[in-house]
Amino acid sequence: MKIGISKVAYADIDDLMYQKLVAWAKRRHPKKNGGWIAKKYWQSIGGSNWEFATKQVGNKPLRLLNHVETPIVRHVKVKGEASPYDENLVYWSTRRGNSPEMPSRISKLLKKQKGKCAHCGLYFREDDVIEVDHRIPKSQGGKDSYENWQLLHRHCHDTKTALDGSFGNKSGCNRAEPKPTKRLEKVEDKWVMRYA
Ligand SMILES: [Zn+2]
Structure with missing residues (x-):
């Protein structure tokens, strides 16, 4: 199904985003180890342990949304589901x-x-x-x-x-x-x- 393909593409982007965030955090704190960095920038939210988010201050942490959560919206102008964002x-x-x-x-x-x-x-x-x-x-x-x-x-x-x-x-x-x-x-x- 085409929806599956798009979700896979979004998951790839999220992987890349995660790698970039890790690289950024390591550059920012060259003397800290991985555990320290993970604790500082990644939080457990709603059953997921790897949410890039602020600490819980006040009511809610601010969380970076994942591409995977993007609802799939299809444009139907050109030959159904062909889109530059997937394998098509x-x-x-x-x-x-x-x-x-x-x-x-x-x-x-x-x-x-x-x-x-x-x-x-x-x-x-x-x-x-x-x-x-x-x-x-x-x-x-x-x-x-x-x-x-x-x-x-x-x-x-x-x-x-x-x-x-x-x-x-x-x-x-x-x-x-x-x-x-x-x-x-x-x-x-x-x-x-x-x-x-
Ligand atoms: Zn490029």
């Missing part, structure tokens, strides 16, 4: 793949990655800026081929580039096509998802 994104990329304005390289990679950014693992969403990255930077011998290409959010691309030693030049990414026209290069460089 493959449907979208295929659909876009037929469209002359989407470069086939991007549509192929989008399909291969099941609509997710290879860096953060989150789905590309409407208006996200998507860039083509070289897994192994060209400066380190990485090739211009599908095996070495991946789609990343622009901000994820910046993060990766800062870490992989290509020093801000994005390792020759977005210049994969031989002598691209200016217009094509711009499209490749700043591809923005838009759903009609």
Whole structure:
């Protein structure tokens, strides 16, 4: 059932959120151990031991809502339940793949990655800026081929580039096509998802 798929996607996001919160808490208290941190930021509420919340002051603790609790609302405009937020994104990329304005390289990679950014693992969403990255930077011998290409959010691309030693030049990414026209290069460089 489609509802199940969406709930799974939300659960993935909650996992990621949890990891980010733990990382944040550890950075904030570098000298404290895990138990201390858990006690400070996570509370037992309503049968769940891992609610990121304030301590019980006065009447009620303030609790961070989980994505899983989001009610599933379906938009029915385009072919029933196709939505960029679940696995049906493959449907979208295929659909876009037929469209002359989407470069086939991007549509192929989008399909291969099941609509997710290879860096953060989150789905590309409407208006996200998507860039083509070289897994192994060209400066380190990485090739211009599908095996070495991946789609990343622009901000994820910046993060990766800062870490992989290509020093801000994005390792020759977005210049994969031989002598691209200016217009094509711009499209490749700043591809923005838009759903009609
Ligand atoms: Zn990303």
